[in-house]
């Protein structure tokens with residue numbers, strides 16, 4: 771029997787996006803966001819509360835980074851989703867190591883080895899929520915997390931957000947080749 775759960779913001783997998791921004795005095799900030807993903811080719815979207823420090827910073831600079839959350843720094847990942855840069859210096863409290871992106875006016879963090887560097891294409895603010903569409907200008911990754919020159923999600927220790935149980939989940943094993951394993955059915959005429 772199929773069980774219905776009604777209107778819920780449930781989806782698997784949901785990302786753990788860490789949004790890095792600078793404010794008007796170039797002070798870095800980082801926040802956790804699960805409501806976001808790929809919008810189009812080389813574009814990302816985010817759904818942000820308009821009151822967040824991050825949202826204000828994005829409106830100001832129109833550039834930001836998105837680092838991918840990892841298991842190694844789970845406490846920091848969650849922490850930056852609990853307190854606001856409007857109230858505290860989260861970077862200092864979490865003892866994060868910041869360096870500036872070479873491509874945009876936004877911070878990167880040594881603790882999170884893979885990041886996207888983004889420039890705002892469109893902002894829609896309905897007074898409560900700000901919807902952001904941004905162009906991906908660059909993707910960077912520490913060479914320690916590459917295998918055969920390709921990004922290795924296992925070395926990154928990437929995690930996903932579980933909206934049903936409010937948990938972080940570690941990404942598991944590869945189970946098949948995309949754009950390939952389905953070929954077995956294309957020639958199946960039965």
Ligand SMILES: Cc1cc2nc3c(=O)[nH]c(=O)nc-3n(C[C@H](O)[C@H](O)[C@H](O)COP(=O)(O)O)c2cc1C
Pocket residue numbers: 799800801802803804805806817818819821822823824825848850851852853854855856931
């Ligand atoms: C797992 C998790 C996911 C979150 N996802 C979002 C999100 O997608 N959009 C959002 O506006 N806030 C989200 N938040 C809440 C913000 O991260 C939180 O309010 C944070 O304090 C905002 O920081 P800032 O004011 O420094 O920008 C999330 C928090 C957690 C813990």
